[in-house]
Amino acid sequence: MDPLAGMDDSTTDDDNASQTTEDDPQVPDNHPPAPQPPQPAPVPQALPPATSSTRERPNYELRHTLRGHTQSISAVKFSPDGTLIASCAADNLVKIWSPFTGDLIRNLSGHTKGLSDIAWSTDGVYLASASDDTSVRIWNVDSGLTTKHLKGHSSFVFCVNYNTASNLLVSGGCDGDVRIWNVARGKCMKTLHAHLDYVTAVHFNRDATLIVSCALDGLIRIWNTTTGQCLKTLAEGHDAVCQHVQFSPNSKYILSTAHDSAIRLWDYHTSRCLKTYMGHRNEKFCIAACFSVTGGKWIVSGSEDQKVYIWDLQSREVVQILEGHEGVVVAVATHPQQNMIASGSIEPDLTIRIWSDRGST
Amino acid sequence: MNASLLNPFTVTHPTAVQTSLVSGASFARFDPTGKFVAAGRSDGSAAIWDLDTRAVIRWCEGHVKAVTSVDWSRNSRYVLTSSKDWNVIIWDLASPVDPPQRCNTIRFDAPVVSAYFHPRNSRIVLALLSTGEAYVVDSRKEHRARVELCETLSEDDDDERARSIMTTARFDPSGRHVFVGTSTGNVLVFNSRTKIMVARHRIAGAGNMKSLEFAKVGRRFATNSSDRTIRQFILPTYPSPIVGAECAILETELEPTHRFNDPISKVSWHAMSYSPDGEWLAGGSADPATHKIYIWDISNDGQFATALDGGREPLIDIHWHPQASRLASTTNQGSVLIWHCPSPERWGAFAGGFEEADENVMYEEGEAEFDIENEVELAMRKKLQEDEAVDILGGVENVVDHKMNGVAGDPGDEDLEWADDEPDDDWQEWRLKVIMVDDDDAY
Numbered sequence: 074m075d076p077l078a079g080m081d082d083s084t085t086d087d088d089n090a091s092q093t094t095e096d097d098p099q100v101p102d103n104h105p106p107a108p109q110p111p112q113p114a115p116v117p118q119a120l121p122p123a124t125s126s127t128r129e130r131p132n133y134e135l136r137h138t139l140r141g142h143t144q145s146i147s148a149v150k151f152s153p154d155g156t157l158i159a160s161c162a163a164d165n166l167v168k169i170w171s172p173f174t175g176d177l178i179r180n181l182s183g184h185t186k187g188l189s190d191i192a193w194s195t196d197g198v199y200l201a202s203a204s205d206d207t208s209v210r211i212w213n214v215d216s217g218l219t220t221k222h223l224k225g226h227s228s229f230v231f232c233v234n235y236n237t238a239s240n241l242l243v244s245g246g247c248d249g250d251v252r253i254w255n256v257a258r259g260k261c262m263k264t265l266h267a268h269l270d271y272v273t274a275v276h277f278n279r280d281a282t283l284i285v286s287c288a289l290d291g292l293i294r295i296w297n298t299t300t301g302q303c304l305k306t307l308a309e310g311h312d313a314v315c316q317h318v319q320f321s322p323n324s325k326y327i328l329s330t331a332h333d334s335a336i337r338l339w340d341y342h343t344s345r346c347l348k349t350y351m352g353h354r355n356e357k358f359c360i361a362a363c364f365s366v367t368g369g370k371w372i373v374s375g376s377e378d379q380k381v382y383i384w385d386l387q388s389r390e391v392v393q394i395l396e397g398h399e400g401v402v403v404a405v406a407t408h409p410q411q412n413m414i415a416s417g418s419i420e421p422d423l424t425i426r427i428w429s430d431r432g433s434t
Numbered sequence: 435m436n437a438s439l440l441n442p443f444t445v446t447h448p449t450a451v452q453t454s455l456v457s458g459a460s461f462a463r464f465d466p467t468g469k470f471v472a473a474g475r476s477d478g479s480a481a482i483w484d485l486d487t488r489a490v491i492r493w494c495e496g497h498v499k500a501v502t503s504v505d506w507s508r509n510s511r512y513v514l515t516s517s518k519d520w521n522v523i524i525w526d527l528a529s530p531v532d533p534p535q536r537c538n539t540i541r542f543d544a545p546v547v548s549a550y551f552h553p554r555n556s557r558i559v560l561a562l563l564s565t566g567e568a569y570v571v572d573s574r575k576e577h578r579a580r581v582e583l584c585e586t587l588s589e590d591d592d593d594e595r596a597r598s599i600m601t602t603a604r605f606d607p608s609g610r611h612v613f614v615g616t617s618t619g620n621v622l623v624f625n626s627r628t629k630i631m632v633a634r635h636r637i638a639g640a641g642n643m644k645s646l647e648f649a650k651v652g653r654r655f656a657t658n659s660s661d662r663t664i665r666q667f668i669l670p671t672y673p674s675p676i677v678g679a680e681c682a683i684l685e686t687e688l689e690p691t692h693r694f695n696d697p698i699s700k701v702s703w704h705a706m707s708y709s710p711d712g713e714w715l716a717g718g719s720a721d722p723a724t725h726k727i728y729i730w731d732i733s734n735d736g737q738f739a740t741a742l743d744g745g746r747e748p749l750i751d752i753h754w755h756p757q758a759s760r761l762a763s764t765t766n767q768g769s770v771l772i773w774h775c776p777s778p779e780r781w782g783a784f785a786g787g788f789e790e791a792d793e794n795v796m797y798e799e800g801e802a803e804f805d806i807e808n809e810v811e812l813a814m815r816k817k818l819q820e821d822e823a824v825d826i827l828g829g830v831e832n833v834v835d836h837k838m839n840g841v842a843g844d845p846g847d848e849d850l851e852w853a854d855d856e857p858d859d860d861w862q863e864w865r866l867k868v869i870m871v872d873d874d875d876a877y
Binding site: 077090107194196220221235238239240241255256258259279281292294298299300302303304305306307308321322323324325326338344346347349364366370386387388389403 | 443451469484486487488489491541776777779780781784785786788819820821822823824827828829830836864866867869870871
């Protein structure tokens with residue numbers, strides 16, 4: 074594809090064909106990636122409208138609309154075996170659904186305030202939930218009972234995740250602390266005074282040696298799980314407050330979403346931004362993005378314009394837009410084995426929508 | 435996988451105690467993934483510690499007398515414990531119960547000094563009894579057998595050899611051979627498949643052989659003997675025995691490449707362990723008043739590198755982590771000290787794009803460093819850079835690299851094919867189930 078194709082819309086008065094100064098743009102840049110180049114001014118139109126791409130495109134269609142939450146939905150997650158989907162919302166409930174029939178299977182109730190995040194253990198037996206009642210609960214999904222009640226955060230708990238072995242749990246709170254928990258005993262092992270503002274996402278890498286966290290202070294930090302030492306800080310532009318971050322499936326990169334309506338893929342070893350995905354709107358809410366690896370390689374994210382966007386991982390083009398929600402889409406999840414996406418929206422929509430790619434069935 | 439981020443220096447030896455696991459242990463062994471430690475206790479149980487949470491996750495309770503050795507299968511699913519109560523028990527950690535399910539109990543008619551899994555198949559076990567006999571126990575259906583490894587004696591001087599007993603027995607890292615140390619300072623080599631002795635190495639001046647250790651890479655092994663010296667040898671190669679033919683026994687005297695001892699206090703050694711890359715050798719000193727680990731730099735001609743001091747509780751055992759620069763040393767009070775190589779906190783890590791310099795550096799401005807560049811052009815260059823393909827799935831290394839462990843071999847090798855026949859269920863994908871501990875259930 075023509076790498077300059079998209080520039081036609083974004084150029085202002087300059088004719089970009091004549092831009093040959095001493096730095097030839099064709100030569101790969103070997104300088105240290107100069108202080109984060111300012112974003113091209115007109116961001117929203119920067120994506121090529123239609124390039125002559127021969128790549129396959131996804132073809133997701135709405136399968137089910139799950140109604141039941143009475144207040145804003147904050148997260149949706151598929152179970153690791155893909156047979157269940159869990160959602161949590163400000164109505165203090167975790168709901169377990171079948172992604173294939175769209176039926177509600179179970180409510181997990183016990184939290185006394187709204188929920189912000191949920192995470193499945195690798196074996197799919199347990200689900201951890203983070204709540205504004207300053208606690209994390211670990212549920213046995215089959216029985217619907219709380220197995221462990223993790224108390225220790227001094228403020229709202231905003232995000233939670235298991236490691237692959239599911240013997241550790243990491244949670245981030247609105248007081249800026251990241252806590253690492255021993256799951257079997259329900260005890261806090263370590264508190265990292267990680268950030269100065271709401272910690273909005275925490276995630277373990279594959280072998281749980283690292284934790285990535287991001288906060289509304291605009292920083293992404295990488296921590297050594299064992300020692301609790303900060304290993305690296307990635308700072309985006311001052312206009313780009315990061316609100317969700319996760320490792321790629323092979324843990325070589327991290328994917329972050331920020332309030333400048335951009336999703337970035339970072340090489341955290343070199344602190345270099347490798348890819349920027351734009352076109353959606355994200356200026357106010359904490360919107361998660363995720364990887365889709367079951368068919369084509371996509372990046373999926375919700376948007377404040379009530380749609381779900383799918384980008385091609387490599388070309389950064391928007392390859393499909395899913396419409397139907399009637400509120401801001403803050404949560405998305407991809408099925409672990411099938412071409413299926415779940416998306417959740419806040420008020421006034423309050424639905425979870427299951428989309429699947431017909432080609433897969 | 436994150437070595438470059440976690441440890442900015444090349445792998446070196448541990449230098450400081452990171453944590454102490456109060457375990458009542460008489461020895462401790464890391465598993466091949468390096469996530470767990472099995473601690474054998476004199477009350478007949480073995481505790482499996484999770485190093486992530488530093489808590490005991492399983493109790494292997496089955497013996498009525500002291501546990502004398504533990505061994506892990508290659509993907510950590512099976513744990514073997516041998517005991518003075520004449521039994522070897524094999525535990526299946528994939529069972530979601532505590533204590534884990536036993537998948538086999540092997541009974542002998544004397545206390546078991548040590549037992550090891552075959553490196554390729556956990557259904558083959560090598561056991562050494564306190565009477566000085568070594569057995570290879572094969573519990574596979576087609577090969578079910580218990581064979582004693584017998585030294586083939588030559589015609590002359592058999593009176594002297596008759597008095598020698600086996601004092602240590604190990605598989606080599608490939609599993610092709612069993613190495614046996616004897617009370618008279620010999621190392622006997624047996625073929626694991628045929629159980630026929632292929633070599634006898636005399637080690638001059640060694641006396642009673644106390645233990646044998648193999649480096650995972652580099653074909654080296656070390657012996658610890660009653661003359662208070664650790665000797666390192668180059669591992670000889672042995673021809674595969676021809677079936678039916680009476681094969682000659684290789685009788686040689688092995689000359690050590692290095693001898694390690696404590697020149698001042700002349701203490702003996704309780705244990706030794708190679709680092710995973712084989713570049714360091716650690717020796718646990720048997721000094722009754724101190725906890726000292728000596729580390730030698732094998733890649734630097736065996737030079738003495740350092741002596742780690744672990745406090746006042748005397749050392750009784752050491753074991754090196756299978757991948758990292760970590761050591762487990764056990765004190766006579768039963769604590770397992772985990773040693774690591776601490777990396778200093780870098781405060782520069784808290785600021786994006788900030789580098790700490792050790793000394794003041796005169797800053798030299800690059801030619802075009804502060805030139806104001808055209809924004810459009812910058813955006814374009816960035817766009818070009820972003821066209822590079824990224825791989826978000828591949829390049830994931832397995833935690834346990836079997837090539838590194840010398841377990842992988844050429845296809846068509848009879849010894850390895852024999853060991854791979856009727857494989858065990860020790861898959862790399864198995865996962866240890868987290869068992870929730872009730873709040874009132876205090877360990």
